[in-house]
Amino acid sequence: MNQTYDVIVVGLGAMGSAALYQLAKRGMHVLGIDQYEPPHTLGSTHGETRITRQANGEGAAYTPLALRSYELWREEEAITKQELLTITGGLIVEDRDGAAFHGQSGFVERTAKVASEYNIAHQVLDATGIHAHSPLLKLKGNEIGYYEPNAGLLRPERIVQTQIALARALGAQVHTNECVTHVDVSGAGQATVVTAQGRYKAAKVVLAAGPWIGDLLGSALARNFAVYRQVIYWFKADEIERFQQGHFPFLIWIAKKQEEFLSIFTVLNDSQPAVKLLTEEYVADTTPQTVNRAVAQAEISHMYNHFLANRVDGLRNECVQSAVCLYTNTADEHFVIDFHPQHPEIIVASPCSGHGFKHSAAIGEVIAQLATDGESQFDLSQFRFARLHQGQTHQKSEGKLEEKP
Ligand SMILES: Cc1cc2nc3c(=O)[nH]c(=O)nc-3n(C[C@H](O)[C@H](O)[C@H](O)COP(=O)(O)OP(=O)(O)OC[C@H]3O[C@@H](n4cnc5c(N)ncnc54)[C@H](O)[C@@H]3O)c2cc1C
Incomplete structure (x- = not known):
């Protein structure tokens, strides 16, 4: 035919x-x-949500695409009368001499520069300012931060x-x-x-x-193209309201080593009462056909002990859900x-x-x-x-x- x-x-x-x-x-x-x-x-x-930011430190070509996408999703929302983009505010924290993120070093500085160029509302923060937005983070005191009030989460x-x-x-x-x-x-x-x-x-x-x-x-x-297995985790919180929209902007935490990267997602009003978290892993490439889609208890324990216990207050050592997802990266x-x-x-x-x-x-x-x-x-x-x-x-x-x- x-x-x-x-x-x-x-x-x-x-x-x-x-x-x-x-x-x-x-x-x-x-x-x-x-x-x-x-x-x-x-x-x-x-995996329920994706982060969106208007100012993109990834490179000059990205911010026009992000801004246009905001417009297009708002158009789709108007036609279908359902929420696709929720404004939560977004915080990027970078340890002093933080690793590259999405291939770019000095990510906070780059993002703030782009925000200024495009007149995107933002604040550049020291550790005190970061603490004011996210009191649950255990900071060392020498971090720098970028806060964008109109950043949010997509479904x-x-x-x-x-x-x-x-x-x-x-x-x-x-x-x-x-x-x-x-x-x-x-x-x-x-x-x-x-x-x-x-x-x-x-x-x-x-x-x-x-x-x-x-x-x-x-x-x-x-x-x-190289494909990498990533794991998304949902952990319980002592008081879930402290991670909910209105209280907790999503977090991108760029640590000194790339493998210590951590991202925490705002709990939306209609999502499950657990906190979504992820790191980024680039150890061995895989394929959609051969990737291990099961998440081992050892991975979950490592996530809590290595990434959460020392960096974030208020999360319980209780993972209620996990999912494997795939990144596909160019050099x-x-x-x-x-x-x-x-x-x-x-x-x-x-x-x-x-x-x-x-x-x-x-x-x-x-x-x-x-x-x-x-x-x-x-x-x-x-x-x-x-x-x-x-x-x-x-x-x-x-x-x-x-x-x-
Ligand atoms: C854990 C994780 C977190 C992420 N977080 C963010 C974030 O916060 N913000 C952000 O901006 N981005 C994020 N991303 C990246 C973003 O999600 C991806 O860039 C995007 O979803 C990729 O979409 P895609 O259409 O290329 O791939 P997919 O959505 O995988 O779609 C590809 C489609 O092609 C189909 N297909 C493949 N081969 C064939 C074939 N031979 N015949 C017919 N159909 C075929 C598949 O079935 C599939 O439906 C994240 C990604 C992951 C994995």
Whole structure:
């Protein structure tokens, strides 16, 4: 069976669902295909919440995407009458000589500079100011901090579901539980997406396959991406209200060593009464097919003893839930949003190195612009394939393996 579309989007997670919606909004004849039933828990877009910040110390290209994403999600909220983005305030704390975060050192200073450039409300804090925002943190006294009152938390599962529903309402076709085996680019100016169930032709194909991206790109390009297992934990608190919205801004704590990074999420009024926490691990790369999706008791104990007991007051040594999620990183931790170097029919929307969700609504718009106009109004120079040295993958942490239980 051969069917022809303007654009086919492969993968309907954060990036793909946003792209499908934006393409449908432009009146394109679009098909979205996913191997599962999104939102699901096997990729990179689950676990209740994602942090968003308006000022991004990650690089010049990011803040316009974050700001535009705020606008787009507010539009989606207005259409669907449900909350997707909750303003909680956000705090970034950096130990003196803190490690690089998302590939950037001096992250607090960089973020504050961007906030000033874009007129984004913020405060730069010393330890006393940090304590005033987050009295539960056990500080050494030499930390610096950045507070952004309009930062907040996004609901990833609800957003994916909403974007797919909005796209469908505008005429997009959606095939779930259908795995794309490959994309055939032998036809001039056209690509054919092949699944076990059918063959579908389109002028443009968007690959938004998250941590599976390597399976569809071929080995030469796949080498640019490394997939890492991450664990999300939910711990009980003595008094949950002290971590709830209105009392506790989300926290990004950049320690001296990269492997001591800690993030604490504000408990939203409608989420479960437990505190969501995560670290970042870059010890050994993995794949979505082979990753260990079970979380061992030893990992949970390590999380409490090593990361929480000495750094945060009010958390109990009682983990009520955990989840495994996947980061997919490039060597410089920047995104890839680009045409395939050999096949202009294919647009790659990368899994975005562990900091992509906050930009995903705007990335959907960027992809729609690339597919329809061949270029985007956003500056994508930082996200081109050409900047990557072929075969160089993300630099792993040193020594973390030995520290693990
Ligand atoms: C623990 C964790 C915490 C994070 N925290 C933040 C945060 O606070 N703020 C932030 O901005 N970002 C954060 N991120 C990053 C962000 O969540 C990701 O960048 C983003 O969700 C990636 O979305 P994606 O669409 O690329 O991948 P996914 O959502 O995984 O989607 C890929 C989709 O492609 C489908 N697919 C793959 N291969 C095929 C195929 N062959 N055929 C059909 N379908 C296919 C999959 O089934 C999947 O549905 C975090 C990530 C993790 C793991």
